Amino acid sequence: MKEILQNSLENTITYQQYRDLVSNLLKENKSTGPTQSEALTNYSKLNDRRMKRLDKTIKITATTAASFAKITKTQTWVVITEGWCGDAAQNLPVLNKLADLTGKIDLKIVLRDDNLALMDLFLTNGGRSIPKLIALDTENNVLFTWGPRPKTATQMVADYKATHGAIDAEFKQDLQVWYNKDKGVSVQEDFIELTEKAELIEA
Numbered sequence: 001m002k003e004i005l006q007n008s009l010e011n012t013i014t015y016q017q018y019r020d021l022v023s024n025l026l027k028e029n030k031s032t033g034p035t036q037s038e039a040l041t042n043y044s045k046l047n048d049r050r051m052k053r054l055d056k057t058i059k060i061t062a063t064t065a066a067s068f069a070k071i072t073k074t075q076t077w078v079v080i081t082e083g084w085c086g087d088a089a090q091n092l093p094v095l096n097k098l099a100d101l102t103g104k105i106d107l108k109i110v111l112r113d114d115n116l117a118l119m120d121l122f123l124t125n126g127g128r129s130i131p132k133l134i135a136l137d138t139e140n141n142v143l144f145t146w147g148p149r150p151k152t153a154t155q156m157v158a159d160y161k162a163t164h165g166a167i168d169a170e171f172k173q174d175l176q177v178w179y180n181k182d183k184g185v186s187v188q189e190d191f192i193e194l195t196e197k198a199e200l201i202e203a
Helices: 002-009 015-026 036-059 061-070 086-099 151-166 168-180 184-197
Strands: 075-081 107-112 132-136 141-144
Touching: 002 075, 015 036, 015 086, 015 107, 015 184, 036 086, 061 184, 075 086, 086 107, 086 184, 141 184, 151 168, 151 184
Parallel strands: 075 107
Antiparallel strands: 075 132, 132 141
């Protein structure tokens, strides 16, 4: 695992580099990843606009700021993603703002389809679901993982699948509406809980 992690860390880019990559590829009507299609490009266009908006509008709560101010251990957050992923577009801007709260967190981005060996170490219910965040300590030991959605949204997906058998276009639209109303608060709550459980903050 550590060899795969190290190899993938050499392929990482910053959040801003990721944002620039997605935007620049769209100028060529392309999305990230080896598979290109009109649908993926359209998703990427929507996500690019969404991330631009969220970068400006996401607010960190006072509770989150106070919790992250207590973080004592240096971490690297590696996020596996692709530009066409709707959940990633909703969550990455929040993760970026969380990392910016403290000098203890270094946020790095890797593209899933260029790093499948890494992705396959961190499957969700057997699938290559993104975004997936892996928090590492200074020796690349895994502290915790998160993704592809906040806990509340994950439960929404599970409940819908239990009733309808699968996610459909109607649910995907409802999920985006939920994200817009939630304004990144659920992600913040998830990470307060995760950092506390991993004993990364002062008591």
